[in-house]
Amino acid sequence: MPVVEVDHLRKAYGTTVAVDDVSFSVDEGEIFGILGPNGAGKTTAVECVVGLRVPDAGTIRVLGLDPRADGRQLKERVGVQLQESALPAKLKVREALDLYSSFYRATADVDQLAQALGLAAKRNSYFKSLSGGQKQRLSIALALVGRPEVAVLDELTTGLDPQARRDTWELIEDVRGRGVTILLVTHYMDEAERLCDRVALFDCGRIVAVDSPEGLAERVAGGKRVRFVPSVSFDDALLTRLPTVRRVEHEGEHVAVRGSGDVLNDVILTLDRAGVAARDVQLESASLEDAFVELTGRGFNHEVSPDTADGRKRSQRS
Amino acid sequence: MNTDRSTAPRGAPRRAFWKLLFTEAKLAWRQPIGLIFGLGLPVLLLVIFASIPAFKKPNADLGGSTYLSIYLPILAAFILASLALIGLTAPLASYREQGVLRRVSTTPVPPSWVLAAQLVINLVVAAVALLLVVTLGVAAFGVQGPKQVPGFILSILLAAAALFAIGLWVAAISRTSQAAAAIGNILFFPLIFFAGLWIPRNIMPAVLRGISDFTPLGAAVQALQSAMQGSFPPARPLLVLVAYAAVFAVAAVKLFKWE
Numbered sequence: 001m002p003v004v005e006v007d008h009l010r011k012a013y014g015t016t017v018a019v020d021d022v023s024f025s026v027d028e029g030e031i032f033g034i035l036g037p038n039g040a041g042k043t044t045a046v047e048c049v050v051g052l053r054v055p056d057a058g059t060i061r062v063l064g065l066d067p068r069a070d071g072r073q074l075k076e077r078v079g080v081q082l083q084e085s086a087l088p089a090k091l092k093v094r095e096a097l098d099l100y101s102s103f104y105r106a107t108a109d110v111d112q113l114a115q116a117l118g119l120a121a122k123r124n125s126y127f128k129s130l131s132g133g134q135k136q137r138l139s140i141a142l143a144l145v146g147r148p149e150v151a152v153l154d155e156l157t158t159g160l161d162p163q164a165r166r167d168t169w170e171l172i173e174d175v176r177g178r179g180v181t182i183l184l185v186t187h188y189m190d191e192a193e194r195l196c197d198r199v200a201l202f203d204c205g206r207i208v209a210v211d212s213p214e215g216l217a218e219r220v221a222g223g224k225r226v227r228f229v230p231s232v233s234f235d236d237a238l239l240t241r242l243p244t245v246r247r248v249e250h251e252g253e254h255v256a257v258r259g260s261g262d263v264l265n266d267v268i269l270t271l272d273r274a275g276v277a278a279r280d281v282q283l284e285s286a287s288l289e290d291a292f293v294e295l296t297g298r299g300f301n302h303e304v305s306p307d308t309a310d311g312r313k314r315s316q317r318s
Numbered sequence: 319m320n321t322d323r324s325t326a327p328r329g330a331p332r333r334a335f336w337k338l339l340f341t342e343a344k345l346a347w348r349q350p351i352g353l354i355f356g357l358g359l360p361v362l363l364l365v366i367f368a369s370i371p372a373f374k375k376p377n378a379d380l381g382g383s384t385y386l387s388i389y390l391p392i393l394a395a396f397i398l399a400s401l402a403l404i405g406l407t408a409p410l411a412s413y414r415e416q417g418v419l420r421r422v423s424t425t426p427v428p429p430s431w432v433l434a435a436q437l438v439i440n441l442v443v444a445a446v447a448l449l450l451v452v453t454l455g456v457a458a459f460g461v462q463g464p465k466q467v468p469g470f471i472l473s474i475l476l477a478a479a480a481l482f483a484i485g486l487w488v489a490a491i492s493r494t495s496q497a498a499a500a501i502g503n504i505l506f507f508p509l510i511f512f513a514g515l516w517i518p519r520n521i522m523p524a525v526l527r528g529i530s531d532f533t534p535l536g537a538a539v540q541a542l543q544s545a546m547q548g549s550f551p552p553a554r555p556l557l558v559l560v561a562y563a564a565v566f567a568v569a570a571v572k573l574f575k576w577e
Contacts (some may be wrong), residue, residue, distance in 0.1 A: 072426055
């Protein structure tokens with residue numbers, strides 16, 4: 001049984017439709033990403049999932065319960081870390097953990113939790129004196145202090161420095177390792193690629209695709225591209241009849257082959273057998289960002305630059 | 319690790335409220351704006367008034383009462399106004415603004431518990447401050463204590479109900495802590511003026527006293543003064559207080575937003 005089931009969810013604020021006809025389901029033990037640019041309706045969707053907002057239409061089930069009708073029961077079992085949700089300035093870390101752990105019937109060991117989140121040394125510090133990363137980690141700790149079965153984390157690493165981001169990612173993987181299902185809202189492609197088992201790609205209040213990060217990248221026409229300079233000219237048909245090759249293009253002295261799967265190996269081996277040597281070989285893989293551009297027809301950050309508009313920008317991994 | 323909690327009793331454990339109350343009390347101690355205005359300042363004012371010799375002499379303008387005894391109910395009004403309009407509203411508005419209430423909404427604890435904890439804390443501080451001012455006034459500065467004790471207590475309770483209802487309404491309509499402070503102050507000064515802090519009601523011009531009769535603190539002081547002098551408070555000030563309490567409590571409940 002899926003842990004979270006969202007079916008035809010719709011939510012509007014006045015005339016602005018924030019979320020429209022959104023459906024997805026999250027399986028037990030997975031890290032499910034809700035990915036999209038700012039204003040795509042991600043936060044609204046999870047706020048409905050955790051019962052903070054009433055949907056206009058559609059049904060939501062979390063652990064088989066209705067977030068509105070069975071809210072109190074559900075809140076015992078779902079930990080939530082919200083975007084921009086502070087604590088009183090003069091509350092100490094230790095006091096915050098103690099307070100929030102008193103809210104739940106089943107609770108995690110507060111000292112262990114502080115240790116695991118690198119907050120042990122800050123136990124007697126006021127909330128206002130913490131760094132951005134420490135506040136974020138405390139926020140995560142508060143979401144986990146009730147030993148949730150599901151953790152909903154909204155914009156986990158916004159405002160963190162690169163090291164703190166990587167530490168936080170490791171932490172989330174640990175939490176999942178303990179059997180917690182995680183619903184992760186993010187507008188960072190790299191975060192989704194790194195952490196998520198599956199991703200729902202949001203755009204303008206709708207889901208454009210749900211798949212694994214690799215699966216989404218594969219969906220892009222020419223998921224991979226092999227570029228090289230051949231030693232001698234050859235017949236394109238040599239490559240186009242390979243099942244992993246989709247298209248062959250010529251760019252000056254370069255040949256670019258679009259394909260998927262093991263396309264690099266196939267191309268090189270086939271050329272070798274035909275007596276063609278390839279030099280300056282580059283393999284370019286489509287990323288989640290390419291998938292987004294391809295699926296929505298525009299750049300992730302709504303900046304339509306010549307590079308991204310045609311979906312050609314590739315993260316290079318040669 | 320996840321025991322079956324689907325059969326667990328609903329809602330947060332009771333101890334969560336006590337923990338919340340205790341934590342909020344600590345925070346109130348660390349940011350003692352309510353304590354300063356609701357307890358420190360009235361006691362200081364009492365000591366200052368008591369050290370003015372003229373304040374302790376019976377005054378013909380006041381029907382033979384001393385200024386000090388006239389000021390005791392005014393200081394009581396001051397205590398209630400400070401705690402209801404500043405002590406209660408400041409933390410609640412900033413909690414809403416910073417998302418503290420929203421965060422609590424995601425836990426088994428309903429955010430109304432935070433409000434309840436704040437109410438309890440400010441009411442306790444009010445009780446302590448009132449006891450302190452009355453006891454100090456009577457025991458140390460020779461003020462004649464309230465002669466009609468049940469009437470005095472009833473007046474205090476109704477005044478507290480009216481003021482705290484207004485305080486909750488301010489907390490309900492203020493979107494930010496700055497708005498709460500502004501609205502609280504805008505209300506505080508006219509209310510305390512009509513209580514007679516600058517011109518006691520006894521020597522107020524008739525027009526001002528007529529207005530004062532229908533303000534919450536004016537009615538409170540009127541009721542308290544008559545209880546001080548030995549008669550049960552008249553019906554009108556008590557009804558005025560009941561009306562304020564009812565209207566603002568209903569408005570607060572209707573308008574309160576948790577985020």
